[in-house]
């Protein structure tokens with residue numbers, strides 16, 4: 161199947177995203193990066209949550225029918241959805257790849273999100289090299305390895321008595337910070353974690369992280385878990401040329417509102433693309449924000465408050481107060497918001513993309529993790545890089561104190577200073593001659609050598 165490379169033809173890379181915003185964004189950014197190094201890019205994506213081809217007219221897009229039913233999708237069971245995609249996509253993906261190889265440029269390599277592991281079998285069948293793309297932190301990978309071991313020893317679910325103890329060899333993670341999936345039954349997620357960790361026939365791993373924040377975790381992974389080269393070439397959004405890759409419409413109405421606020425005064429609140437919250441929690445958030453007396457920009461995704469379409473369940477008195485000091489939007493251009501001079505803090509669920517974006521803008525964080533890798537990232541933000549505070553309880557008094565400390569008080573001064581320092585360190589890594597750029601050069605050399 162593999163043809164001789166014809167130097168007159170441009171080398172093409174096939175990228176396979178996992179169909180969630182937190183995975184699609186970085187893989188499209190990776191596509192932009194590799195395109196800027198001379199490769200043509202083809203995105204092979206599921207029909208479910210497909211990316212918008214119009215946002216990338218210079219990429220080729222091909223849908224793979226993944227056969228998810230309405231009930232699969234509405235189940236919200238991520239392990240089931242991802243497993244079904246892997247079960248259903250292999251044959252059509254192979255067919256599409258064969259067509260590509262006959263019609264387009266040579267496919268030099270298939271780069272697949274770690275959860276789209278059906279791609280590796282097809283790459284092997286067609287004798288095309290493949291590379292894995294990991295979109296969560298290196299610390300999360302180690303956390304998941306620990307969970308698999310603890311599961312094998314019958315220790316999950318954890319006894320309450322050990323939740324606050326440190327996990328041996330995984331400082332600063334406590335048992336309660338390990339990345340347990342969204343569904344309460346860990347058992348049902350084990351096969352997916354095992355499958356996403358396998359290297360199979362891949363030649364290398366691209367990681368959306370950066371040496372200066374995760375070097376020791378990356379070294380541990382290289383030593384204990386990984387016989388192939390690892391290329392930490394992130395944060396992808398810093399290396400990639402700017403472009404909108406959002407699945408949701410980015411409301412820009414908040415920017416003129418931010419323009420009117422004073423320097424470093426606004427707390428930006430967003431819990432990402434998947435977290436849902438109950439009415440009681442929303443009331444605590446609302447009153448915590450109101451009582452802090454700081455201006456706030458709050459992203460409330462339609463449907464993210466349980467049992468309501470948008471903001472109907474916000475407390476009535478609060479809605480009146482919002483007009484004075486707050487701005488609520490359905491979606492925001494997050495990177496632009498974090499870069500805005502009025503933003504002084506980010507109250508985040510600590511998804512990995514949000515964490516990286518906040519670090520890159522030097523914005524200190526209030527960490528409010530909900531599930532999965534978010535608790536690992538939150539712990540690293542608050543206890544390793546120490547550029548944020550962890551919210552232990554979603555309770556209005558604690559929220560008010562956290563916002564005041566992060567944005568105003570002397571007590572938060574060191575956190576704010578460290579956030580600025582970390583921003584500079586990452587800038588050095590992503591700038592010319594920095595570690596991410598060097599790893600990118602090595603990656604390009606590897607692909608060219610296939």
Ligand code: UDX
Nearest residue numbers: 182430432433434459491492494511512513514533534
């Ligand atoms: C999910 C999981 O929750 C997370 O733990 C995992 O690391 C990735 O997948 P998600 O909720 O998508 O995370 O959060 P995150 O990884 O932070 O990605 C969200 C992306 O959406 C970010 O790139 C952010 O800039 C963007 N976003 C979010 C917006 O552009 N506007 C918004 O209003 C909110």
